Amino acid sequence: MKRFNKTFLTFxxxxxxxxxxxxxxxxxxxxxxxxxxxxxxxVHTITNGVLTNTSILIEDGKIAQLGSNISASDAEVIDxxxxxxxxxxxxxxxxxxxxxxxxxxETVDYQEIGNVTPNMQALTAVNPNTEAIPVTRVSGVxxxxxxxxxxxxxxxxxxxxxxxxxxxxxxxxxxxxxxNFPNSARRGRWDRRSDEDIKKDNEKALKEANELWEKxxxxxxxxxxxxxxxxxxxxxxxxxxxxGELPLMIEVNAASDIQNAxxxxxxxxxxxxxxxxxxxxxxxxxxxxANIPVxxxxxxxxPSRASDRYDAAYSNAGKMANAGVKVALRTxxxxxxxxxxxxxxxxxxxGMGKEEAWKAVTINPAEIFGLQDQLGSVETGKVANLIVATxxxxxxxxxxxxxxxxxxxxxxxxxxxRLYQEFLDRSPGLKSN
Amino acid sequence: xxxxxxxxxxxLLLSLSLNFSWAQTPKGSVLIKNGTVLTVTNGTYENxxxxxxxxxxxxxxxxxxxxxxxxxxxxxxxYVMPGIIDAHSHVALDVVNEATSPIVAEVRMKxxxxxxxxxxxxxxxxxxxxxxxxxxxxxxxxxxxxxxxxRWGMDDPAEIIMQDxxxxxxxxxxxxxxxxxxxxxxxxxxxxxxxxxxxxNGFNEALQxxxxxxxxxxxxxxxGSTAIAPIYNERLQTLADILDGKxxxxxxxYRADEIYMLINVARDFGIKKLVFQHTNEGFKVxxxxxxxxxxxxxxxxxxxxxxxxYYSTAFNAAIxxxxxxxxxINSDSAELIRHLYHEAAKTQRYGGLTDEEALxxxxxxxxxxxxxxxxxxxxEEGKQGDVVIFEGHPLSSYAIPQMTFVDGIKxxxxxxxxxxxxxxISPTEAVxxxxxxxxxHRCMQDTEHLFETASALFQxxx
Numbered sequence: 001m002k003r004f005n006k007t008f009l010t011f012x013x014x015x016x017x018x019x020x021x022x023x024x025x026x027x028x029x030x031x032x033x034x035x036x037x038x039x040x041x042x043v044h045t046i047t048n049g050v051l052t053n054t055s056i057l058i059e060d061g062k063i064a065q066l067g068s069n070i071s072a073s074d075a076e077v078i079d080x081x082x083x084x085x086x087x088x089x090x091x092x093x094x095x096x097x098x099x100x101x102x103x104x105x106e107t108v109d110y111q112e113i114g115n116v117t118p119n120m121q122a123l124t125a126v127n128p129n130t131e132a133i134p135v136t137r138v139s140g141v142x143x144x145x146x147x148x149x150x151x152x153x154x155x156x157x158x159x160x161x162x163x164x165x166x167x168x169x170x171x172x173x174x175x176x177x178x179x180n181f182p183n184s185a186r187r188g189r190w191d192r193r194s195d196e197d198i199k200k201d202n203e204k205a206l207k208e209a210n211e212l213w214e215k216x217x218x219x220x221x222x223x224x225x226x227x228x229x230x231x232x233x234x235x236x237x238x239x240x241x242x243x244g245e246l247p248l249m250i251e252v253n254a255a256s257d258i259q260n261a262x263x264x265x266x267x268x269x270x271x272x273x274x275x276x277x278x279x280x281x282x283x284x285x286x287x288x289x290a291n292i293p294v295x296x297x298x299x300x301x302x303p304s305r306a307s308d309r310y311d312a313a314y315s316n317a318g319k320m321a322n323a324g325v326k327v328a329l330r331t332x333x334x335x336x337x338x339x340x341x342x343x344x345x346x347x348x349x350x351g352m353g354k355e356e357a358w359k360a361v362t363i364n365p366a367e368i369f370g371l372q373d374q375l376g377s378v379e380t381g382k383v384a385n386l387i388v389a390t391x392x393x394x395x396x397x398x399x400x401x402x403x404x405x406x407x408x409x410x411x412x413x414x415x416x417x418r419l420y421q422e423f424l425d426r427s428p429g430l431k432s433n
Numbered sequence: 434x435x436x437x438x439x440x441x442x443x444x445l446l447l448s449l450s451l452n453f454s455w456a457q458t459p460k461g462s463v464l465i466k467n468g469t470v471l472t473v474t475n476g477t478y479e480n481x482x483x484x485x486x487x488x489x490x491x492x493x494x495x496x497x498x499x500x501x502x503x504x505x506x507x508x509x510x511x512y513v514m515p516g517i518i519d520a521h522s523h524v525a526l527d528v529v530n531e532a533t534s535p536i537v538a539e540v541r542m543k544x545x546x547x548x549x550x551x552x553x554x555x556x557x558x559x560x561x562x563x564x565x566x567x568x569x570x571x572x573x574x575x576x577x578x579x580x581x582x583x584r585w586g587m588d589d590p591a592e593i594i595m596q597d598x599x600x601x602x603x604x605x606x607x608x609x610x611x612x613x614x615x616x617x618x619x620x621x622x623x624x625x626x627x628x629x630x631x632x633x634n635g636f637n638e639a640l641q642x643x644x645x646x647x648x649x650x651x652x653x654x655x656x657g658s659t660a661i662a663p664i665y666n667e668r669l670q671t672l673a674d675i676l677d678g679k680x681x682x683x684x685x686x687y688r689a690d691e692i693y694m695l696i697n698v699a700r701d702f703g704i705k706k707l708v709f710q711h712t713n714e715g716f717k718v719x720x721x722x723x724x725x726x727x728x729x730x731x732x733x734x735x736x737x738x739x740x741x742x743y744y745s746t747a748f749n750a751a752i753x754x755x756x757x758x759x760x761x762i763n764s765d766s767a768e769l770i771r772h773l774y775h776e777a778a779k780t781q782r783y784g785g786l787t788d789e790e791a792l793x794x795x796x797x798x799x800x801x802x803x804x805x806x807x808x809x810x811x812x813e814e815g816k817q818g819d820v821v822i823f824e825g826h827p828l829s830s831y832a833i834p835q836m837t838f839v840d841g842i843k844x845x846x847x848x849x850x851x852x853x854x855x856x857x858i859s860p861t862e863a864v865x866x867x868x869x870x871x872x873x874h875r876c877m878q879d880t881e882h883l884f885e886t887a888s889a890l891f892q893x894x895x
Binding site for chain 1: 767
């Protein structure tokens, strides 16, 4: 007996390294590349209608095949019967990845010092490992525009796919110089400036914008004629807008400012996108006539004026779309970009309709970014950004079953889910044993 | 006028004024026909009618006929649910924080209610009939809150206060009180240790105050007593009322440790009426919250906007609910208050709650936490006639509230919504304010000046 105990003890001691290994239990699931066959789903292509009993083959990060009879013996088969597939959603304006905790300045990287800093690159400050990315992508949002904030020209925005370990791996192929169009409105109840002062401030800001534009034009002309110029990174970046190399994304919201911005860009040969456009519904026809695409949102937002109908922000996207404006949606959020499908649902319910709302988070932003041959719909040859869900992902009760980004199968886990797993049935519970 | 006539005249005047004050709080009658009735507490009934008479739900059943003079509304194909209750709001308050001391139990939100705030109407448009208008979170013990009934159009603040609701008071733990007092003013609390000390010191002082009054009252009844009354102190009296169970505590809290601390303090002082607000880490101490308190009122998915909410989960409400804690979903926002039905629906994405559990989080559960569950929070005969009619199931993302009733009176009808909601025009400010970012996260409103002072001092010392 004694001897048995000794043997047992020795055995236990021999096991100890193994026991300590057990501290790191549970395999960490990483995004997984490879060849996948999503079988027998109802596919909402966005651009080519709804296809029933359809399968999708994902290979080399792309949608390789789409059809009813795909054989691929070497692909991992994922049964999608009874499930729906949509293209990954695109959020046209966020600070996701540029901030970790908003009230902790050390973690806020979306804003630089200075009024004219168009050369600040949002892509540089994207943290591929932010806790908010896994939280976001399990909702089916696969692609986001990282937008710098601040002064007149705060920086250059960049489109990212929510998979990858470096900004370059994430980069989705679109950048734009951001401009905050001078605001002619009272900025809030606390803004006690006189009407005259508001006008003066606005004129001053517009004057500055015009001067900068003229500088950028000269810079571009001189460069194109082979001149060697002093290092002037701000104007060098703006010159790329003048030359058409980069689009100009103008944040503009008050109705009168939208009208002014339409006038301002009319004689400038630049690719222009409007963002925000909170009062777009007041001047929707004019935006449509100017043929300027719009990225608007958040949809779940208060009206801009106390006198507005309560649903002014809900119905804005639909009113613009109905007037003929190309509309994409944004959350303008960081940690809750996951709510994009719900913003889209509100836009759909308040006048936009489901079909147009889906376009506003898929093919429309893809077209606005010039990436319509890569993103925004389920089509052969496009990047495999896909959502597999139990039902319409705009519904809160829908469960997202699979997400693919750049062809990578995304683990459906994040800290929110891990905390749920740990604490739903806590151990120890109420008593300590 | 002789003496007798004058008496009659005065009596008439008095009765007129009484009638007038009764007439101030309007109560209505309406028959809502053929809807899908979501009672929340007693199941769901299709093709069912709800009859409200003089502000009270008289009858729920089929084939009811309208008594004469009572309007009938056809709700065929629509959903009828109890008025939504927001257990955490700052809508209709002119100011939010009295940030001058770690304990300001004496101030009352009912003194700063503004019945003209458009936020009330917007909340009605989201089906919200009752909101808990709370003091801010700058103090460990904040002011006393007001429970509001959204009777839009009343011009007397008293008419939108739910007079039959019990008293509640705001407490706050963690970053906000330590920031305002410790960092802003260089006084306790600077840490979560200090927060506990403020509470224990405050309640002990209140016990002494209570005893002084009890001693005095005892001595006073003695023959030939020369006892002198203690000096009345509204702050300490309010804390004593909490100890006596007359006031429900609603405590702003985020981290599990501070939640657990307040439970322990409450146990030590025999305080039973305690609700946690925000409670982002409530899920970590869900069994303790369920065992001892009146539950938690939480956000559906807010996190990461400050460090103490970085380790949050959108599954919080589901975990609390499944551990048996009374759980409600609140807004704390003039924006979110307009779609609490949608916020509640998120508990189905995050935790798979049933329709009934999700709807309870914005109706009967917040009613319990405000102590008004015998009056509102479900569709039951005898309860107050606060009702919303929805196009689409209220938990669908595409749902749109159509009509909202308070006490049987219709205060919102999507078909009668005006394009211009303007109530007044300023002759000096023709340029209307355009609010581009929400001005509505108001828990810390009116405390900025404290930080300006602090940062100025900081720079001077540099």
